């Protein structure tokens with residue numbers, strides 16, 4: 111699975127975005143260690159706070175189906191009908207990624223024209239995780 115192919119799947123998922131309030135449509139495609147891809151879109155709600163981001167939709171689908179090891183996620187998003195820029199994952203989604211992914215997990219951001227790739231550790235340095243609950247030391 112190339113980054114380009116993963117991004118294509120994120121774009122397909124974006125078409126299923128439910129975003130009647132923000133009109134900001136996001137798609138994600140999450141590559142599991144076994145090669146399976148789990149897609150997600152943002153799903154908004156009239157009460158606003160129950161809204162789920164595309165990335166978390168993909169993670170929760172994957173984990174609920176038994177996958178816990180991940181290689182990369184492709185994300186693409188922007189306002190309906192507008193040529194958008196890169197859509198970086200929100201802080202809550204970064205924290206969910208950190209629960210299941212190694213520091214070298216790749217986050218691939220796309221626009222219609224180009225991709226760029228980050229490691230999770232560069233997007234969420236000095237993160238809080240399971241080790242912190244058991245008194246592990248981290249800077």
Ligand code: THU
Pocket residue numbers: 129132134135136151152153154161162163164165187197198199200203
């Ligand atoms: N959103 C995502 O799905 N992923 C992101 O990385 C950023 C934001 C969604 C949440 C909401 O439905 C809309 O974009 C505007 O914030």
